Amino acid sequence: MTGYVLRRAALSIGVFVAMAVLTYLGIAALPGDACTALLGKFATAGKLAQCRAEHGLDAPVLQRLGDWMLGLLRGDLGYSVKRSAPVSELIAPRIRNALLLAGVASLLAFPAAIAVGLATGRREQSKVSRAVDSTALVAMTLPEFVTASVLWLVLSVWLPILPAVTVVSSDDSLLDLLPNVWLPAITLAVLVFAHVMRSMRASVSATSRRPFADAARLRGVPERAVVRRHILPASLPPTVNVVAVTAAWLLTGTFVVEVVFNYPGLGRLAVDAIADRDTDLILALTLLGLGVFIVASFLADTVIRLLDPRVRAGVGRA
Amino acid sequence: MKYKMSSDRRSRRGRGAVLAVAALLAGAAAAACGGGDSGSKGVLRVAYYAASGAETMDPYDGNRFWPTINMVFDRLIGVDKDFTPIPELATVWEPNADLTEWTITLRDKVTFHDGSTFDSADAVYSINRMIDPEFDSPVRAVLGIITKAEAVDPLTVKLTLASGEADLPVLLADYRALMTPEGSQDTIGTKPIGTGPFKMEKLDAQGTTVLMANEQYFFGAPKVARIEMPNIADAAAATQALSAGQVDLMLTIDAKSAALFSDTSKFTVQRIASGDWNAIDFRVDQKPYDDPKVRKALRIAADRQALTDLVLGPGGGVPSCDTPVWSGDPYRWDGDCPQDIEGAKKLLAEAGYPDGIDIEIFTSDVEEHMVELVEAYQEQVKAAGIRVTLTMTDASSYWDNVWMMEPAFVDSWGQRPAAQVLNEVYRSTATWNPTGQADPELDAMLDDARSTLDAGQRTEKYRAIQQYLFENTATFVPYHKTLVRAMSAEVKGIEPVVIDAVRWEKIEVG
Numbered sequence: 001m002t003g004y005v006l007r008r009a010a011l012s013i014g015v016f017v018a019m020a021v022l023t024y025l026g027i028a029a030l031p032g033d034a035c036t037a038l039l040g041k042f043a044t045a046g047k048l049a050q051c052r053a054e055h056g057l058d059a060p061v062l063q064r065l066g067d068w069m070l071g072l073l074r075g076d077l078g079y080s081v082k083r084s085a086p087v088s089e090l091i092a093p094r095i096r097n098a099l100l101l102a103g104v105a106s107l108l109a110f111p112a113a114i115a116v117g118l119a120t121g122r123r124e125q126s127k128v129s130r131a132v133d134s135t136a137l138v139a140m141t142l143p144e145f146v147t148a149s150v151l152w153l154v155l156s157v158w159l160p161i162l163p164a165v166t167v168v169s170s171d172d173s174l175l176d177l178l179p180n181v182w183l184p185a186i187t188l189a190v191l192v193f194a195h196v197m198r199s200m201r202a203s204v205s206a207t208s209r210r211p212f213a214d215a216a217r218l219r220g221v222p223e224r225a226v227v228r229r230h231i232l233p234a235s236l237p238p239t240v241n242v243v244a245v246t247a248a249w250l251l252t253g254t255f256v257v258e259v260v261f262n263y264p265g266l267g268r269l270a271v272d273a274i275a276d277r278d279t280d281l282i283l284a285l286t287l288l289g290l291g292v293f294i295v296a297s298f299l300a301d302t303v304i305r306l307l308d309p310r311v312r313a314g315v316g317r318a
Numbered sequence: 319m320k321y322k323m324s325s326d327r328r329s330r331r332g333r334g335a336v337l338a339v340a341a342l343l344a345g346a347a348a349a350a351c352g353g354g355d356s357g358s359k360g361v362l363r364v365a366y367y368a369a370s371g372a373e374t375m376d377p378y379d380g381n382r383f384w385p386t387i388n389m390v391f392d393r394l395i396g397v398d399k400d401f402t403p404i405p406e407l408a409t410v411w412e413p414n415a416d417l418t419e420w421t422i423t424l425r426d427k428v429t430f431h432d433g434s435t436f437d438s439a440d441a442v443y444s445i446n447r448m449i450d451p452e453f454d455s456p457v458r459a460v461l462g463i464i465t466k467a468e469a470v471d472p473l474t475v476k477l478t479l480a481s482g483e484a485d486l487p488v489l490l491a492d493y494r495a496l497m498t499p500e501g502s503q504d505t506i507g508t509k510p511i512g513t514g515p516f517k518m519e520k521l522d523a524q525g526t527t528v529l530m531a532n533e534q535y536f537f538g539a540p541k542v543a544r545i546e547m548p549n550i551a552d553a554a555a556a557t558q559a560l561s562a563g564q565v566d567l568m569l570t571i572d573a574k575s576a577a578l579f580s581d582t583s584k585f586t587v588q589r590i591a592s593g594d595w596n597a598i599d600f601r602v603d604q605k606p607y608d609d610p611k612v613r614k615a616l617r618i619a620a621d622r623q624a625l626t627d628l629v630l631g632p633g634g635g636v637p638s639c640d641t642p643v644w645s646g647d648p649y650r651w652d653g654d655c656p657q658d659i660e661g662a663k664k665l666l667a668e669a670g671y672p673d674g675i676d677i678e679i680f681t682s683d684v685e686e687h688m689v690e691l692v693e694a695y696q697e698q699v700k701a702a703g704i705r706v707t708l709t710m711t712d713a714s715s716y717w718d719n720v721w722m723m724e725p726a727f728v729d730s731w732g733q734r735p736a737a738q739v740l741n742e743v744y745r746s747t748a749t750w751n752p753t754g755q756a757d758p759e760l761d762a763m764l765d766d767a768r769s770t771l772d773a774g775q776r777t778e779k780y781r782a783i784q785q786y787l788f789e790n791t792a793t794f795v796p797y798h799k800t801l802v803r804a805m806s807a808e809v810k811g812i813e814p815v816v817i818d819a820v821r822w823e824k825i826e827v828g
Contacts, residue, residue: 032715038372041717042380042456042750048718083371083524156562164562165555167363167548169525262555272371277714 008301012294016287020072021065023286027279028061034081037276055081068283078280080273087284091269093171095288098265100174101188102250104181108189110196110243117200117239118232124205133201136194148187148260155183170264184261188254192246199242203235210234237304237311244300245293252289360543362809362827365556365565366523369549373523375510376503377496378447378455383523384493385569389545389822390431390529391496391512394422394441395487399815401646401735403487407436407497407513417482417769422475428536430499431517438469443500445477459742459750460492460734482769484776485737492738493818515540515823524549540823541811560585560804566827567805569817573631579804588803588814591636593644593733596629596691598679598794599752604725606675607753607792615665616677617794619702620695621657626797628694629687635797641784642731642739644798646816649736649777651784662702674703680720681728684713688728691796722752729793733816736780737768744787753792760786 035051036043043051052058056067068078077087120129139147156164166180207213208231216226255267266285273281305311364385373383377391394408403411410423428436445467448457463486466478479486489495497513498506505511510518515537516529527547531540548565550556557575559565571579579585600607600616607613622637629635636645639653666675681692689710696706711720720727729752734742742748745764746756763786767779787793805812811824 030714031712032718036718037714039380041721042459043718044454044749047454080371152558152562156558160562164564165550165559167526167550167559167564169522169549171525259551260555260558262550262559268551275714276371 008298012298015294016290019290020069020283020287023283024065024068024279025061027277027282030277032277033057034277034279037278038082051081055079057081064279068280077284080278080281082273082276082278083281087280090281091266091284091288094264094266094269096174097170097177097263098251098254098267100177101181101185101254101263101265102247104185105188105192105250106247108185109192110247113193113196114200114239116193117197118204118227118235120197121201121204121235122208122227122231124201129201133198136198139190139194140198144187144191144256145260147190148183148257151183151187152260155186165262166264167262180261180263184254184257184263187257187261188250192250195246196239196242200235200239203238204231207231207235233307237308240300240303240307244296248293248296251292360827361546362542362544362567362825363546363548363565364567364569365550365559366527366547367550367553367556367568369523369551371524374507375518375521376507377494377498378453378457379507380456382494383521383527385817386518386523386527386529386547387496387510388493388514388817389516390510390514390518391498392514393491393493393495394424394497395490397488397491397819399813399819401488401648401816401819403491407441408490411487413484413486413771415771417484417486417771418479420477420479420486421470422477424473424475425536426473428513429534430511430513431532432499432511434499436497436499436513437472438475439472440500441475441497442467442469443502444497445475447498447503448495455494457492457494460489460738461495463489463741481765483737484768484771484773485735488735489738491735491818515821516545519544522549535823537821537823541826545822557804560806563806566809567803567812569803570801571804573634573800573802576802576804582807584807586805586807586809588805588812589633590801590803590814590816591645592799592801592816593646593739594799594801595638595642595644595731595795595797596687596799597642597729597731597752597796598691598695598726599722599729600726600792600794601722601724602753602755602792606669606671606677607725609669610790611665611669612671612675613792614789615662615669615675615702616699616704617788617791618655618658618665619662619699619704620794620796621698622655622796624657625691625694625698629690630797630799633800635799637797638795639784640788640791640793640795642734642743642793642795643736643780643784644733647736649780649784651781653785653788655788657698659702662699662704666703671703674705676705676707677726678707678709678724679726679728680709680711680724682711682713682716682720684716685730687799688730691728695796722750722754727752733818740764740780740783741768743793744791755792757790760790 034055035048035057039047039051056064071078080087080090083090116132120132123129152164155162162183163180168176168180213226213230216230252266254265255271257263258265258268270282270285273285370381372381374381375383375387375390377387393406395403395411396406398404407425407428408422409425412421413419424438424441430436445464447453448455448461449464463479463481463483464477465480468476470476499511502511508521515532515535517532519530520528526549529545531543533539550559553572556565556568557571557578560568561578576587579587600613602608617640626635626637639655641651643650679692681688683689692706692708696708699706721729731743741764743750743752744760745751746758746761760783763779763783767776767783770776770779808828810826812820
């Protein structure tokens with residue numbers, strides 16, 4: 001297990017560094033820089049030169065990359081030119097808000113999705129099961145902004161019981177933020193529920209037909225015990241992977257929902273940072289996103305190893 | 319509209335489930351919408367949805383936090399509904415005979431929010447910062463004509479100009495020409511002290527900015543006790559917030575969203591002709607635009623009314639005959655410039671293009687309408703044998719690499735009074751003359767108009783300049799935009815005029 005963890009860690013660091021270099025070069029290759037974004041239409045050559053010198057943007061790309069990496073080793077994430085603030089100060093409250101949103105959406109979606117997937121997967125051909133599956137398919141394919149708009153109209157305008165958009169600051173207390181998290185969280189939960197539920201349903205359905213399940217039934221094991229001891233553990237690993245990827249997405253990929261509800265999470269900051277050519281901020285957010293995916297997939301693999309004796313024994317692994 | 323359509327499609331089927339979830343969440347919701355949020359008596363909540371993250375309260379900085387600066391600070395001179403100058407911190411202004419020196423009398427017994435007295439030293443300090451070549455404030459484009467500001471006595475300021483300017487009062491009414499305390503350069507950006515109707519309580523452009531009424535305001539205490547300005551990421555989200563009653567006022571909304579606020583028992587929608595305009599600029603130092611015949615052909619081949627309706631939506635703008643002077647400006651020339659396909663063909667043939675002409679226009683979605691303008695223009699001028707290639711470019715480097723650089727490109731300007739816009743954009747020596755057109759005759763006409771004392775004669779001269787431009791300019795100006803402002807029906811006291819003329823202290827809620 002230790003060797004496995006070390007291998008994974010080494011690989012993750014490699015991916016991390018490669019990603020940093022690619023991102024840095026990618027931003028450098030884009031037209032415009034942080035100073036053109038900051039100064040806008042009436043930037044004079046003199047003002048641009050002054051701004052670039054002030055923020056070190058006139059140095060060669062590789063030198064800047066090197067400086068940034070050295071800073072990173074010291075724990076310095078850099079400085080946002082457009083927002084005149086250290087990157088760490090900008091993203092800290094956003095990370096908290098993203099965790100809150102992802103956490104609430106996960107709690108709303110994952111347990112229910114696994115339970116409904118298990119229930120409908122065992123009776124795949126029943127009318128209810130098929131209806132649930134079709135509804136989930138629709139929920140999955142609807143663009144997020146459509147789901148978001150419907151929820152907004154119903155819950156904020158017609159009823160109205162929830163705030164339409166977040167109007168508190170990104171660094172306000174969790175208590176102030178909490179009422180605002182529901183609409184974005186429900187929107188995300190609808191989507192995530194559909195994904196995870198369908199994955200679980202397919203997995204349970206396949207497992208239920210496996211010989212070991214039938215063998216257990218023939219041995220006279222009660223159906224509840226068959227499900228709990230045999231079907232559920234064997235069906236979970238593929239779903240755990242889906243849950244991991246989805247959870248990582250909930251932390252980093254929720255731009256549309258954040259914009260629709262004005263929620264101060266990480267996605268919107270990332271998109272704004274790219275438009276502003278705010279290199280240090282983009283890098284910090286990109287690497288944060290990458291880190292989230294690496295950790296999520298590592299956790300998923302570890303959980304699967306614990307759940308599935310075949311993986312632990314190296315059987316069935318490529 | 320977007321929201322309406324999607325709800326109709328989805329609501330019936332999804333409602334039961336959504337309601338069930340909603341019922342579960344009702345507890346949390348009560349906390350969200352209860353208390354002060356619903357009543358908002360005495361609080362005006364203005365949606366701020368242009369946050370760049372670089373906002374500063376320094377009114378002379380390019381990243382000034384608008385419209386907040388106009389709540390905290392005052393100008394020397396304001397503008398009335400008809401855009402004539404009215405007293406603000408100045409009470410009287412008198413020019414000398416050739417309009418090169420202006421003596422300005424300041425309002426007595428005005429105090430800043432920190433209790434200190436406003437006097438001529440503050441006014442001189444403020445004007446010097448506006449015109450400082452090193453600081454290079456955007457306001458310098460307006461008031462750069464001032465060469466010297468001096469305090470004659472505590473309540474009198476003398477301004478010396480580089481040349482006679484009859485419209486100095488109008489230029490001083492620029493929304494950024496605000497008065498700040500002497501020596502405040504280093505602190506004003508984050509700790510603004512003004513004389514205005516509202517004091518800064520909490521400055522947070524990325525979050526919620528809070529301002530409190532200045533009870534001592536010299537025009538009388540403001541009607542609302544508090545202004546809150548939550549930052550909302552984009553206009554669509556701000557529209558949602560207004561529909562749901564989370565904010566009271568949006569200073570501009572997308573004209574297409576106006577239908578969302580058609581219920582007059584809940585909302586007030588104002589349509590305001592403004593001075594914002596788009597243009598297609600042709601560089602006169604590049605072929606074929608060096609030929610005035612080509613330039614005129616390119617301009618007269620367009621149907622401006624149809625173009626306005628196509629790009630801005632019906633009623634979304636006021637067509638213009640290539641004048642940058644907007645319909646609310648007393649100097650505006652209302653020419654007649656119908657689409658003239660035959661005339662354009664003839665001019666092109668005379669210029670050596672009997673089989674029509676191929677041109678490339680650069681644009682970008684850096685601001686709204688800039689792409690649609692070229693698309694609509696492209697279709698309209700086909701009939702005259704003008705074949706337009708639209709080239710999209712990157713938004714973030716547009717102003718740096720495309721604007722004023724490529725042979726033909728789309729432009730966008732905010733409202734400016736005639737005396738400013740003509741000198742800032744059209745004069746030969748202007749830094750931001752986008753077409754590179756240097757015309758001594760036009761410069762002479764501008765000098766003559768600005769130094770004419772008699773208002774009637776001056777108006778005639780400014781109108782003649784615009785007529786002259788229609789014959790010669792390399793800037794195609796099809797329209798000025800009409801802004802749509804939306805607010806809760808509870809909000810009173812906002813006249814349907816451009817924001818420069820809105821008096822924040824007169825706004826009431828409920």
